Amino acid sequence: MTELTKTPSTPVAETWSRYRFPGSLYRFGSLLGVLVFLVYSLHFLNVDIPLLFGALGGLVGVVAERYYPPDLAYVTDPGYLATVVDTLQMSFLGAIAGVFLSIPLAWFSAFNVSPNQRLLFPLGRFGVISCRAIHETIWTILFVSILGFGMLAGVSALTMFCVGFAGKLFSDEIEAVDMGPVDAMRAAGANPFQVFVFAVVPQVRVAFTGIAIYTWDVAFRAATVVGFFGGGGMGWYLKRNVQQLENLRVGAIILSIIAMVLIAEFISGWLRKVVNRAK
Amino acid sequence: MAVLSVRNLKVRYSGKGPEILKGIDFDVEGDDFLAIIGPSGAGKSTLIRCVNRLVEPTDGTITLLDQDVRALKPRALRELRRDVGMIFQEFNLINRMSVMDNVLSGRLGYTGNLRSLFRHFTKDDIRQALDFLERVGLSDHVDKRADELSGGQRQRVGIARALMQQPKLLLLDEPTSALDPKISQEVMALIREIAKELRVPALCNIHDVQLAKEFCNRIIGLQDGIKKFDGETRTLRDADLEDIYAMEVL
Numbered sequence: 001m002t003e004l005t006k007t008p009s010t011p012v013a014e015t016w017s018r019y020r021f022p023g024s025l026y027r028f029g030s031l032l033g034v035l036v037f038l039v040y041s042l043h044f045l046n047v048d049i050p051l052l053f054g055a056l057g058g059l060v061g062v063v064a065e066r067y068y069p070p071d072l073a074y075v076t077d078p079g080y081l082a083t084v085v086d087t088l089q090m091s092f093l094g095a096i097a098g099v100f101l102s103i104p105l106a107w108f109s110a111f112n113v114s115p116n117q118r119l120l121f122p123l124g125r126f127g128v129i130s131c132r133a134i135h136e137t138i139w140t141i142l143f144v145s146i147l148g149f150g151m152l153a154g155v156s157a158l159t160m161f162c163v164g165f166a167g168k169l170f171s172d173e174i175e176a177v178d179m180g181p182v183d184a185m186r187a188a189g190a191n192p193f194q195v196f197v198f199a200v201v202p203q204v205r206v207a208f209t210g211i212a213i214y215t216w217d218v219a220f221r222a223a224t225v226v227g228f229f230g231g232g233g234m235g236w237y238l239k240r241n242v243q244q245l246e247n248l249r250v251g252a253i254i255l256s257i258i259a260m261v262l263i264a265e266f267i268s269g270w271l272r273k274v275v276n277r278a279k
Numbered sequence: 280m281a282v283l284s285v286r287n288l289k290v291r292y293s294g295k296g297p298e299i300l301k302g303i304d305f306d307v308e309g310d311d312f313l314a315i316i317g318p319s320g321a322g323k324s325t326l327i328r329c330v331n332r333l334v335e336p337t338d339g340t341i342t343l344l345d346q347d348v349r350a351l352k353p354r355a356l357r358e359l360r361r362d363v364g365m366i367f368q369e370f371n372l373i374n375r376m377s378v379m380d381n382v383l384s385g386r387l388g389y390t391g392n393l394r395s396l397f398r399h400f401t402k403d404d405i406r407q408a409l410d411f412l413e414r415v416g417l418s419d420h421v422d423k424r425a426d427e428l429s430g431g432q433r434q435r436v437g438i439a440r441a442l443m444q445q446p447k448l449l450l451l452d453e454p455t456s457a458l459d460p461k462i463s464q465e466v467m468a469l470i471r472e473i474a475k476e477l478r479v480p481a482l483c484n485i486h487d488v489q490l491a492k493e494f495c496n497r498i499i500g501l502q503d504g505i506k507k508f509d510g511e512t513r514t515l516r517d518a519d520l521e522d523i524y525a526m527e528v529l
Contacts, residue, residue: 180371184437187331188444189361189388194395198384202375 067251075252080237084260086151087233091223093155095216098162102128103208105163106170113174113182113200115192128171131164136222140229154231158219166215170208177203209275217268224257281306281342282448282480283330288339290325290504299325301504302339307448311480312471314491314512317501318524323484326501327452330482331363332356344447361388364441364479366470368453370433372440374426378417381425381436382408385443404443411439415469431462438470442477449474451483455490463487467494488520 019027074080108114108124134142139157147153181199190198227235234253241249283306290300299322307313315323328334330341332348341348346359364385372381383400390400400408412418415435420428425436434454441449454470455463471494474481485491491498491512498515500508500523508519 180367180369181373183333184365184367184371184440185384185387187333187360187363187365187450188385188440189357189359190384190395191357191387191392193392194387194390197395198373198376198387202373205375 063251066247067254069248070251070255071246071248072252072255074249075256080234080256083227083232083234083237084256087223087227087235087260088220090151090154090158090226090231090233091216091220094158094223095162095212095219097155097159098219099166099212099215101159102163102165102167102170105167106174107196107200109167110171110174112177112179113192113195115196124171128164128167131160132168133164134160136161137225137229140226140231144230149230149232151232154223154226154233157226157231158223161222162215162219165218166211169211169214170204173204173207173211174200206275210272213268213271213275217264220264221261224260281308282311282344283307283482284342285330286340286342288326288329288341289337290322290329290334291337299504300329300336303501303504303506305499305506305509307480307482309480310478311482311497312474312495313480313482313497313499314495315482315484315499315501316486316488316491316523317507319486320503321501322504323486323501324452327450327482327484330448330450331360331365357388361444362447363450364444364446364448365450365452366434366437366441366454368456370430370437370457372425372433372436374424376425377422378412378425378428378436379405379408379421382412382439382443385440388444408439408443411442414442414473415439430458431466434458434462434466435469438466438473442473446479449479449481449483451481451485453484453486456486463490464493 105124105127108116108120109128110124111117111121114121114124136157139160140153143153143156147156177200181203182195185195185199223231223233224235224238227233227237228239230236234257238250238253238257241253285306286304288300288303289298291298303322303326305313315326317323325334329336330343330348332351336349339349343359344362346355348356348359351359373384376384380398383398383404386400386404387395390404394400409418409421412421415438417432417435417439420432425433428436434457437454449470451470455466458466467490470481470483473479483491483495485495492515495512498508498510498512499506500515500519502523502525507523508515
């Protein structure tokens with residue numbers, strides 16, 4: 001304890017600053033860089049800001065003039081309602097298939113418990129990243145060109161989308177587990193699969209369920225769009241009516257999509273709350 | 280014939296990082312209850328984790344049950360690990376599983392993938408688990424979730440799990456430092472008793488010198504990755520302790 005009371009050999013500093021060179025240079029430099037790029041983009045793209053704000057008023061006018069009153073009879077037609085159910089089924093199948101496929105990929109691509117860090121880890125990462133890198137509309141276009149128009153292409157596209165979406169969230173969740181039980185299982189001679197089942201799954205089960213529900217929610221929103229590109233479901237009606245300039249019907253379809261998304265959001269929010277309470 | 284013999288063990292966590300262990304030699308004999316003492320950061324935990332390669336050594340040889348541990352391929356390493364029971368400072372139980380499942384998980388090394396997936400252990404394993412749970416005094420808590428237990432009870436689950444492996448060596452990584460003094464005594468007494476009964480040698484990290492003196496027949500003193508003392512407990516003098524803890528400043 002004598003160490004503490006000894007007079008310090010170096011003189012005590014007179015001042016102290018939170019911002020010191022070179023850290024301060026990086027901080028303010030990067031902030032300046034972001035601002036400069038923002039101004040440059042606005043300038044280069046010739047964004048007319050007064051016009052932008054004026055357009056908001058115009059939007060209300062256009063919506064009132066062209067889309068009002070929405071043709072609600074059209075969206076309560078049994079033929080259309082059947083496509084709503086189709087969309088629901090597509091999102092459901094896509095989400096389930098995607099979640100199931102993404103679990104092994106997430107396991108491979110979580111560095112801490114990956115069964116093989118040299119081979120399967122990069123493979124899993126690559127799988128998840130390539131699913132994420134391609135937008136769901138592009139997946140739809142790709143699958144439509146292989147499988148033809150219809151639900152199969154839509155479900156396949158949604159599956160890829162969900163693998164990318166859930167895979168990333170799952171593997172982040174796995175990488176954040178407490179490594180204590182993992183060490184304990186490894187020390188008992190468990191193989192990587194057993195380590196995953198015993199030490200990882202119990203820790204991430206609740207989070208996984210929440211993510212799976214969220215994935216379905218997002219897949220449902222994406223499902224309304226894949227139809228637009230030939231993947232089946234209500235999006236197809238949207239495209240046809242847009243092209244035929246049936247604006248009152250388009251208005252009604254957009255309203256129905258908003259209503260369905262709100263319902264999906266409400267259900268998924270409620271389910272996730274229930275699951276979280278199970279902790 | 281030593282159960283475990285360690286020669287010139289060196290560990291560095293990263294290529295340019297500091298050397299945590301700087302050439303350690305020691306043996307564990309068949310009836311040893313060996314304590315490793317030393318200040319925080321001396322490398323006690325690293326040393327014990329090298330024995331079953333939870334930490335990869337950078338140099339030296341470890342011979343455990345006549346096998347060269349560092350040369351083992353993954354499958355052979357898992358088979359060797361089955362013979363080494365480990366008990367942890369933070370218990371490392373699976374909190375959301377029952378006490379029974381936690382104890383049974385000690386048998387994973389002997390269980391196939393499909394059985395593990397459905398947690399379908401053999402009748403013998405279950406009988407054995409019930410026996411060990413009774414031995415550590417937890418018969419009334421078999422179906423409770425591990426996170427419902429107190430610290431002392433959780434460590435008893437950890438002990439039962441290690442015993443399920445029918446170990447030939449016990450590694451104890453600070454088994455009592457998360458427990459209060461009275462329960463620490465009980466837990467150490469229980470471990471020593473069982474180790475004696477099953478004739479299993481134990482290697483025990485411990486920062487509490489009193490507990491080490493009370494329960495262990497041999498003591499190794501580590502300081503900053505170097506072995507400062509190695510001898511029977513009764514030969515440990517106060518001067519040796521001064522020497523081991525000399526670098527502890529604060």
